[in-house]
Amino acid sequence: MSKPDPPPRVRFAPSPTGSLHVGGARTALFNWLFARGRNGVFVLRIEDTDRRRSREDLTREIISELSWLGLDWDEGPVYQSRRGGLYLPPAERLLEEGLAYRSDPDPEGRTAVILRVEPEDIVFSDRVYGPITVSGGELKDIVLIKSDGSPAYNFACAVDDHQLGITHVIRGDDHLPNTPKQLLLYRALGWNPPVFAHLPLILGADRAPLSKRHGATSLKAFREAGILPDALANYLALLGWSPGGDREIMSRDQLVEEFSLEKVSRKAAVFDHQKLTWMNGRYIQETGPEELARRLRPLLAETEWETVSPGKLEAVISLLGHRLKTLADFPDQAGFFREGEIAYDPGAVAKHWSGEDVREILAEAREAVEAAEPFTRENLEDSLRAVIARRGIKAGALMQPLRVALTGRKDSPGIFEIILLLGRETTRERLDRAREFLEKNP
Numbered sequence: 001m002s003k004p005d006p007p008p009r010v011r012f013a014p015s016p017t018g019s020l021h022v023g024g025a026r027t028a029l030f031n032w033l034f035a036r037g038r039n040g041v042f043v044l045r046i047e048d049t050d051r052r053r054s055r056e057d058l059t060r061e062i063i064s065e066l067s068w069l070g071l072d073w074d075e076g077p078v079y080q081s082r083r084g085g086l087y088l089p090p091a092e093r094l095l096e097e098g099l100a101y102r103s104d105p106d107p108e109g110r111t112a113v114i115l116r117v118e119p120e121d122i123v124f125s126d127r128v129y130g131p132i133t134v135s136g137g138e139l140k141d142i143v144l145i146k147s148d149g150s151p152a153y154n155f156a157c158a159v160d161d162h163q164l165g166i167t168h169v170i171r172g173d174d175h176l177p178n179t180p181k182q183l184l185l186y187r188a189l190g191w192n193p194p195v196f197a198h199l200p201l202i203l204g205a206d207r208a209p210l211s212k213r214h215g216a217t218s219l220k221a222f223r224e225a226g227i228l229p230d231a232l233a234n235y236l237a238l239l240g241w242s243p244g245g246d247r248e249i250m251s252r253d254q255l256v257e258e259f260s261l262e263k264v265s266r267k268a269a270v271f272d273h274q275k276l277t278w279m280n281g282r283y284i285q286e287t288g289p290e291e292l293a294r295r296l297r298p299l300l301a302e303t304e305w306e307t308v309s310p311g312k313l314e315a316v317i318s319l320l321g322h323r324l325k326t327l328a329d330f331p332d333q334a335g336f337f338r339e340g341e342i343a344y345d346p347g348a349v350a351k352h353w354s355g356e357d358v359r360e361i362l363a364e365a366r367e368a369v370e371a372a373e374p375f376t377r378e379n380l381e382d383s384l385r386a387v388i389a390r391r392g393i394k395a396g397a398l399m400q401p402l403r404v405a406l407t408g409r410k411d412s413p414g415i416f417e418i419i420l421l422l423g424r425e426t427t428r429e430r431l432d433r434a435r436e437f438l439e440k441n442p
Helices: 022-036 056-068 088-096 153-163 178-189 219-224 229-237 252-258 273-286 289-300 310-323 327-333 346-352 358-371 377-391 395-407 415-422 424-440
Strands: 009-012 041-046 075-079 100-102 113-115 122-126 130-134 142-145 168-172 195-199
Touching: 009 022, 009 168, 022 041, 022 056, 022 168, 022 195, 022 219, 022 229, 022 252, 041 056, 056 219, 088 100, 088 113, 088 142, 088 178, 113 178, 122 178, 122 195, 142 153, 142 178, 153 178, 219 229, 229 252, 229 273, 273 310, 289 310, 289 327, 310 327, 310 415, 346 395, 358 377, 358 395, 358 424, 377 395, 377 415, 395 415, 395 424, 415 424
Parallel strands: 009 041, 041 075, 168 195
Antiparallel strands: 100 113, 113 142, 122 130
């Protein structure tokens, strides 16, 4: 009987030269799912050896966005820039063994260390793409240590992966050209290479590589657009991977249990913003008001909603939750709950305020609201339905004009719930203003 594979050690290694985009986030997610489903270790490594382009604020942003997405790491962050002492010894060993050489000095007298590459084919098996052969004629000598003393990307990557005990390198297929170079470095140093798995590209709807012109691409942008982290994680998991069947809404635990590299597609995945928005709406419907309010608060900073009490915010969310596709929809959808005057939708006015008796109906609705004692939903409904019965009209003949008066819109949540949340005073003020508007605009 063969022994089970030991728990894997994987890593996500972003460079802090830009915001974390969906391609990188999906790579991080696939590594996280692979580790969590096999009792493995997920390492976060910050590849910040590019001294000119790496930025500390972007490092903080990347770490923050990974946390927001719900991807926790077991080791790290490991900063490549703080591991300088690890790279020179293996480079010097390759020099001593005659496998590497020093370049000619630059104008400042500095030299680089370069691995000598023999013209032989490189053959390896990728867990996604299968067997791959790279002609030796395509490979040039590989820089190990640059003339400024910093490690070159491929060398630092190979040394770090070996030192950290990485067993599986799961990354985007834009790194495929780096793999044969890193395999040569492993061979020269006598190290066992990790298993490589390269993920297909993410494309826009026009089949071009996903970019800002296709809409939001960074995690920060999606968070600010009101996308829930669980919804984004669910959607990203299905970009280039399928659990089988027609399943789409999957919990974090289900994704962990079912994810495997064997089901990762070789075909490029197409990012569909509408599909993500639909999925986000489903997650909003399944999330409680308290959690939605917590997620929403940062988006309401420096707006009129910033000082609204937690209780009222949760109450408004309870009414609107099924109407929201993203949290960013909230200020517009909930606008009529703010104090002060509201704007009337011309279409709603034309449709529901065109009858000759609308002013009288609204006046009687005002009296009914005043008469509801105590001010409960049951009493409000009884009082308003008494108006309907007394006038011998359909319910819509009262409810729709009343809806426009209180919200300015054709559609809204339940009218009784709206009145209760607005309160008697605000309801009375809006009905008075609606009647004034109709008197001036018969």
